[in-house]
Amino acid sequence: MAIGRKEREPFALEHASVATGNADGKILHDTTIVVGSDGRIEQISPSAKAFVPAGYHHIDASGKVVAPGLINAHTHLFAEGKLIQGKDASPRQEKAALALIHSPLGKAYLAAKVRSNVKALLNSGVTTIRSLGDAGYEMVALRDKVDSDDVLGPRILASGPMLAIPGGHGDPYIALSSSTPEQARLNARINLEHGVNAIKIAATGGVTDAKEVGVAGTPQMDEESMAAICEEAHEAGVIVAAHAQSAAGVRAALKAGVDTIEHGSPMDEELVELYRHNPRALRGFSGLNSTLSACLPLVKVSQEELGISDIIRANSEQVTSGMVQGARDGHKYGISEGVGTDTGMTLVTQYNTWRELDLMVRYAGFTPAEAFHAATQVNAKNLGVDDVTGSIAIGKDADLIVLDGDPAQDLRVLEHPNLVIARGWPVWRPKVKHIAEVDRLVETF
Ligand SMILES: [Zn+2]
Numbered sequence: 001m002a003i004g005r006k007e008r009e010p011f012a013l014e015h016a017s018v019a020t021g022n023a024d025g026k027i028l029h030d031t032t033i034v035v036g037s038d039g040r041i042e043q044i045s046p047s048a049k050a051f052v053p054a055g056y057h058h059i060d061a062s063g064k065v066v067a068p069g070l071i072n073a074h075t076h077l078f079a080e081g082k083l084i085q086g087k088d089a090s091p092r093q094e095k096a097a098l099a100l101i102h103s104p105l106g107k108a109y110l111a112a113k114v115r116s117n118v119k120a121l122l123n124s125g126v127t128t129i130r131s132l133g134d135a136g137y138e139m140v141a142l143r144d145k146v147d148s149d150d151v152l153g154p155r156i157l158a159s160g161p162m163l164a165i166p167g168g169h170g171d172p173y174i175a176l177s178s179s180t181p182e183q184a185r186l187n188a189r190i191n192l193e194h195g196v197n198a199i200k201i202a203a204t205g206g207v208t209d210a211k212e213v214g215v216a217g218t219p220q221m222d223e224e225s226m227a228a229i230c231e232e233a234h235e236a237g238v239i240v241a242a243h244a245q246s247a248a249g250v251r252a253a254l255k256a257g258v259d260t261i262e263h264g265s266p267m268d269e270e271l272v273e274l275y276r277h278n279p280r281a282l283r284g285f286s287g288l289n290s291t292l293s294a295c296l297p298l299v300k301v302s303q304e305e306l307g308i309s310d311i312i313r314a315n316s317e318q319v320t321s322g323m324v325q326g327a328r329d330g331h332k333y334g335i336s337e338g339v340g341t342d343t344g345m346t347l348v349t350q351y352n353t354w355r356e357l358d359l360m361v362r363y364a365g366f367t368p369a370e371a372f373h374a375a376t377q378v379n380a381k382n383l384g385v386d387d388v389t390g391s392i393a394i395g396k397d398a399d400l401i402v403l404d405g406d407p408a409q410d411l412r413v414l415e416h417p418n419l420v421i422a423r424g425w426p427v428w429r430p431k432v433k434h435i436a437e438v439d440r441l442v443e444t445f
Helices: 087-098 104-123 137-149 180-191 223-235 247-257 269-276 293-302 309-334 354-362 368-382 409-414 438-442
Strands: 013-021 026-036 039-048 057-060 064-069 070-077 126-131 156-157 161-163 175-177 198-202 239-244 260-263 285-291 400-403 420-423 425-427
Touching: 013 260, 013 400, 057 175, 057 409, 064 368, 070 354, 070 368, 087 198, 087 425, 104 126, 104 420, 126 409, 137 156, 161 180, 175 354, 180 198, 180 223, 198 223, 223 239, 223 247, 247 260, 247 269, 247 425, 260 309, 269 354, 285 309, 285 368, 293 309, 354 409, 368 409
Parallel strands: 013 057, 013 064, 070 126, 126 156, 161 175, 161 198, 198 239, 239 260, 260 285
Antiparallel strands: 013 026, 026 039, 064 400, 400 420, 420 425
């Protein structure tokens, strides 16, 4: 047993079809996967040749497909993703809610909320998440509880608050702000000292906080400040993500050395080259998470039902067409394109990660197998956790979902996993509490 890990009941999933998560949708038939008491995969073999040690629990998976658990590379856990009603309510009510969670009473409330939200992610088949913009360090605290097996949850890579410019995207509710490279570096150090696994920069403005039409993707933090943050983070082996919704913002962030671009923009030759070979990124390349789940509802659902202002609608339309084009370009040019949904934003629930894969197929040119590959193997590589998760391999953690069919053929099988296993811990009857109003609206497009 690994030091620091509680002992699990070892088991074998027998006679399963195994969805590998390879881009070509490869599947292994009649296979047995053996998982040890440390929660790691010990054996993957044709069932006829499998050896299941005495004392291991036998689980008959015949007729089922076992697949790697999903990874969601862009989550916020302080909200559920409900539709916020009322004409001009969304930014104002969101801000009131965020102000509340910084109060002493609010902190206890927030801890309970993030715990129930990660449970929704886990029960919907997501076994690894990266938070990208937290109220404080509540996700760092929850990560430690999950790592020490005190709380059952997905593996958490926690970001803490975003780093922004004064009055910029996320400031002051979920960001530390700076106006010089020196201050930006100090803010990065504050997050690193709190033990974050990732840093999030607001490189450009956002849709919900833009006060005029056309400014949603305006560059905010300068390249030099972003480069200072990347230097600090990379020295600690920590990856950096940048919220960037315009080509200018993406370019500055990539040149500064960020490891993943969130949202994105249409690509030109220089951007494609920077994504592929980024000398200042931690591992020499940069990934992309297009978060179509966060932008498409804001243009596809009627403005009346959304209750958003004309400004938000106009900015959403502009930014969304750029993000969709960026997702298409990323697929076309072979960028390391992962999957993140921006959970907690309007209409982005904690349980609908699979819908992002569906949107990548319908809007960005992915096959279902490629989208599933992006949510597993590519995400693991982009987040630097491919040594422990992202595929079913001997020595990796047993992060598994048991499904009724092959996700590489039909993504909808991901909606209701029969069984979710996170680091060897089973969730036998995974259930999520659906938000009926949100489900109805996201089903419409
Ligand atoms: Zn976000």
